[in-house]
Amino acid sequence: MSRVSEFNDEYGLELDPERRMLDLESETGELAKELLEASDYGTREVETTPELVAEFGDVYYALLSLAAECGIDPEGSLEASLAKYRERLDASGSAGSS
Template sequence: MSRVSEFNDEHGLAMEPEHRLLDLESETGELAKELLKASEYGTDEFEATEGFEDEFGDVYYSLLSLADECGIDPEEALESSMGKYRERFDSSDSVGSGA
């Protein structure tokens, strides 16, 4: 995480969380496009391409940047979510919230 924060600080890339979220949404759309292209729009088995991996990296960077702007430790957030999913699976064999 600190690499992303340091990079953003060094290059003056601070953004309001709302703008970071929009950037994340944009990058997620580009990732989806690469998946569709790589699978011939679902007609072939998906295999990660260089373009997909590149877009995945962009999504990851954007997500970590959003966490940084919001003061969230991504490792702590992941651990919390994993605990929640473990509890759900243990009680219902599903990770869905059931809501």
């Protein structure tokens, strides 16, 4: 069991996948807000503020929690995606799907 699953079990934070997804969406919005503020809405290089780091952590926690609730191995999923993109880049020079 992952650290996130153990944490959620310990503190009674289990949610069904649908509510986990809503939480991830909410946290992603908060990260977007902080990123916009950290770059002055794209007018300067991003400043890595404590708030930006905290919101990134919240998104990462929400994503890993969703993976746990769905029985997805995040590392395995990442490896499969990297292999897919590597294959696309080698074949066409683009990471996008055809």
